[in-house]
Amino acid sequence: MSNIRNKGRPEGELPGCPEAVDKARESSAQPLLDIRDLTVSFRRDGAWRSAVNGVSFTIGKGQIMGLVGESGCGKSLTSQAVMGLVGRKRHERVGGKVLFRGEDLVPKSEAEMRELRGSRIALISQDPMTSLNPVFTVGNQVAEVPRLHDRASRRDAWNTAVDMLDRVGIPDASDRARQFPHQFSGGMRQRGVIAMGLAGEPELLIADEPTTALDVTIQAQILELLRELRDRTGCGILFITHDLGVVAELCDAVTVMYAGRVVETAPVRELFRRPTHPYTESLLASVPTPERDDELTPIPGQPPDLDHLDPQGCPFRDRCPLATDRCASAMPPLEGAGDHEVACWHREVGS
Ligand SMILES: Nc1ncnc2c1ncn2[C@@H]1O[C@H](COP(=O)(O)OP(=O)(O)OP(=O)(O)O)[C@@H](O)[C@H]1O
Numbered sequence: 001m002s003n004i005r006n007k008g009r010p011e012g013e014l015p016g017c018p019e020a021v022d023k024a025r026e027s028s029a030q031p032l033l034d035i036r037d038l039t040v041s042f043r044r045d046g047a048w049r050s051a052v053n054g055v056s057f058t059i060g061k062g063q064i065m066g067l068v069g070e071s072g073c074g075k076s077l078t079s080q081a082v083m084g085l086v087g088r089k090r091h092e093r094v095g096g097k098v099l100f101r102g103e104d105l106v107p108k109s110e111a112e113m114r115e116l117r118g119s120r121i122a123l124i125s126q127d128p129m130t131s132l133n134p135v136f137t138v139g140n141q142v143a144e145v146p147r148l149h150d151r152a153s154r155r156d157a158w159n160t161a162v163d164m165l166d167r168v169g170i171p172d173a174s175d176r177a178r179q180f181p182h183q184f185s186g187g188m189r190q191r192g193v194i195a196m197g198l199a200g201e202p203e204l205l206i207a208d209e210p211t212t213a214l215d216v217t218i219q220a221q222i223l224e225l226l227r228e229l230r231d232r233t234g235c236g237i238l239f240i241t242h243d244l245g246v247v248a249e250l251c252d253a254v255t256v257m258y259a260g261r262v263v264e265t266a267p268v269r270e271l272f273r274r275p276t277h278p279y280t281e282s283l284l285a286s287v288p289t290p291e292r293d294d295e296l297t298p299i300p301g302q303p304p305d306l307d308h309l310d311p312q313g314c315p316f317r318d319r320c321p322l323a324t325d326r327c328a329s330a331m332p333p334l335e336g337a338g339d340h341e342v343a344c345w346h347r348e349v350g351s
């Protein structure tokens with residue numbers, strides 16, 4: 001990545017006049033990504049159903065935010081909404097705001113989003129085959145990123161691609177770069193997609209379970225690359241995972257989702273020390289640790305079926321030991337002290 005030029009990010013362009021300084025202060029207070037009341041709905045059998053329901057959280061520059069929650073809770077859809085990859089078809093609808101450096105991405109056209117994708121905002125998707133084109137070599141696909149967005153020469157872009165493939169742990173990267181995706185193993189394809197995501201040095205990187213298919217040494221190497229990218233460029237990262245161990249190691253803050261909603265968000269240490277939502281508590285209690293190997297507490301019950309979710313109440317109430325009638329009558333708002341917020345009628349931050 002060393003041969004990629006500095007893209008001249010907005011805060012780097014500070015003319016010496018007072019308004020510009022004021023603007024810069026304003027922009028440094030402004031989060032990189034500010035998701036407000038995001039909804040993603042699909043129409044099925046004539047009815048609209050929300051799979052993401054009023055999600056709000058922010059990511060600051062240089063911050064790594066973990067996004068966790070059970071399978072099907074809406075993590076990938078949230079990331080697809082940020083990328084403008086959902087909401088374009090007649091049966092899909094995206095509501096709320098996705099403010100990237102203060103600019104709302106939700107109303108942007110596909111052409112405008114294409115400009116942003118890959119360079120300023122990149123997604124390492126959960127399914128590598130959706131990102132890799134079977135008819136081009138992996139090297140060419142990684143090289144395309146610096147070619148398009150940095151206007152790098154063909155040779156520089158190729159060298160960047162080989163360097164990136166090497167850094168994500170592809171053995172014999174210069175030879176492998178000439179191969180097609182079908183010649184790669186699943187784990188190698190995943191690393192190819194990670195290389196594409198990193199090669200553009202985006203301002204915001206979304207990594208959707210990027211290391212799930214990889215063995216632990218490669219996983220550690222990838223996490224180190226993400227950290228290094230953040231430290232060097234100050235990018236923000238949304239890291240989606242099921243692995244709370246990785247969250248503890250990598251992330252600065254965590255957002256916990258349940259059935260399409262945010263139930264808790266907090267700085268990482270705070271969340272592990274003082275998990276406040278009953279769902280977060282049970283999520284942490286269901287993680288094996290060396291000390292507590294045989295005392296796992298699985299979360300009783302099943303995650304709700306989004307097709308039959310009552311939009312009124314707290315979606316966790318059927319599995320919650322604290323549930324009362326109030327939980328069935330209305331969804332608790334996400335409230336808290338400072339950057340620790342929780343959505344529960346029975347729990348307050350600090351209580
Ligand atoms: N295109 C779509 N049309 C209809 N429903 C969808 C669509 N994409 C996702 N969903 C539904 O939305 C819900 C959330 O899906 P999403 O992929 O965001 O889950 P996730 O949290 O990423 O899960 P996992 O951890 O398994 O990746 C699921 O119930 C899923 O079936």
Ligand SMILES: [Mg+2]
Pocket residue numbers: 075076077126208
């Ligand atoms: Mg997913």
